[in-house]
Amino acid sequence: MNVPLLDLVAQYRGIKDELLPALQAVIESQQFIMGPGVARLEAEIARLSRARHGIGCASGTDALLLPLKVLQLRPGDEVITTPFTFFATAGTVHNAGGTPVFVDIEPETFNVAPVAVEAALTARTRALLPVHLFGQMAALERLLPLAERRDLRVIEDAAQAIGARRRIAGEWRLAGELGWVTGFSFYPSKNLGAWGDGGMMVTSDDAVADRLRKLRLHGGPKQYHHDEVGTNSRLDTLQAAVLLGKLPHLAAWSARRREHAAYYSEALADVPQVRTPCVDPTNEHVFHAYTLRVERRDELQARLQREGIGTAVYYPIPLHLQKCFSHLGYKLGQLPEAERAAGEVLSLPIYPELARPQLDYVIDAIRGFYR
Ligand SMILES: *Cc1c(COP(=O)(O)O)cnc(C)c1O
Numbered sequence: 001m002n003v004p005l006l007d008l009v010a011q012y013r014g015i016k017d018e019l020l021p022a023l024q025a026v027i028e029s030q031q032f033i034m035g036p037g038v039a040r041l042e043a044e045i046a047r048l049s050r051a052r053h054g055i056g057c058a059s060g061t062d063a064l065l066l067p068l069k070v071l072q073l074r075p076g077d078e079v080i081t082t083p084f085t086f087f088a089t090a091g092t093v094h095n096a097g098g099t100p101v102f103v104d105i106e107p108e109t110f111n112v113a114p115v116a117v118e119a120a121l122t123a124r125t126r127a128l129l130p131v132h133l134f135g136q137m138a139a140l141e142r143l144l145p146l147a148e149r150r151d152l153r154v155i156e157d158a159a160q161a162i163g164a165r166r167r168i169a170g171e172w173r174l175a176g177e178l179g180w181v182t183g184f185s186f187y188p189s190k191n192l193g194a195w196g197d198g199g200m201m202v203t204s205d206d207a208v209a210d211r212l213r214k215l216r217l218h219g220g221p222k223q224y225h226h227d228e229v230g231t232n233s234r235l236d237t238l239q240a241a242v243l244l245g246k247l248p249h250l251a252a253w254s255a256r257r258r259e260h261a262a263y264y265s266e267a268l269a270d271v272p273q274v275r276t277p278c279v280d281p282t283n284e285h286v287f288h289a290y291t292l293r294v295e296r297r298d299e300l301q302a303r304l305q306r307e308g309i310g311t312a313v314y315y316p317i318p319l320h321l322q323k324c325f326s327h328l329g330y331k332l333g334q335l336p337e338a339e340r341a342a343g344e345v346l347s348l349p350i351y352p353e354l355a356r357p358q359l360d361y362v363i364d365a366i367r368g369f370y371r
Contacts, residue, residue: 005310035237049176056235060185132161
């Protein structure tokens, strides 16, 4: 049997007849840039995350870079974030002119540890950049008060967490609802994936929404009138049509991911060499990734690959140990939980279209390896 890490062709087969006419309509209209579908998608994503504004942009990376640019960071200005994430989280801080400050994670959720964030606050801290890693929200109810006290901005990296929720003070809060600005990615492998690159920022701050709308169009509110220097970072109309076609399926896809996760976790619960993902009871996870901690990780991964099972290591080198950040002076051993996670994690196939026999095949292979 073959169980790839992700099978986008399986998803395509299921939705092709719905999506292709919408793409054809965009092609017939020839309105590829800022066509009407873009505004519709912006409204839908804003609604989904209970924010007032959605602003489409070219990628999830730009959805973090543009709000960081709004902050007009000066050299030495600090943004506190996690080292256990995709590179873009910290790369954008650097590219916006600031310094990423890496703090350790909670071993259970892999998300940034609020106590570590608090300990890293300095007079130069300008913003917090938590990541809702693998589809589970970070502890915003502890980060937001820290930010409020010092007038810091909170930018949520929700690239992996569209539609995720967390119960805060007795109420469900969506990824994107509480942060100053939140970035989503529509990279094809994300839970809501385009057929190319794409991203979206959401915010409930009217003034910031205005700034972001300008920044993605060379800083001009009106063509050929430039208030500030921005860039070209638009979501194109064809991608908006794909995403509008997929959006009605997202809740069911997330539910399928949770079902698969529960099935794996139950079947692997008694394997002592495997620790299944820990879902914080106040979170509704959307399982962008289903990530185990395992013994003899690299050997297990090689064995699964030989048996036709795709897996991935997200992420093998924490960002504080990346060569490009060596000038920041972090040392091995400094952020032990992130470093331990990097050595132990293995993500299994979790896409919605997986069938039960495929899950059983993965489970049997893992159990067989440790037997
Ligand atoms: C995918 C991702 C991004 C960047 O998104 P792109 O659309 O690939 O630019 C940023 N942060 C995290 C955590 C991601 O997973």
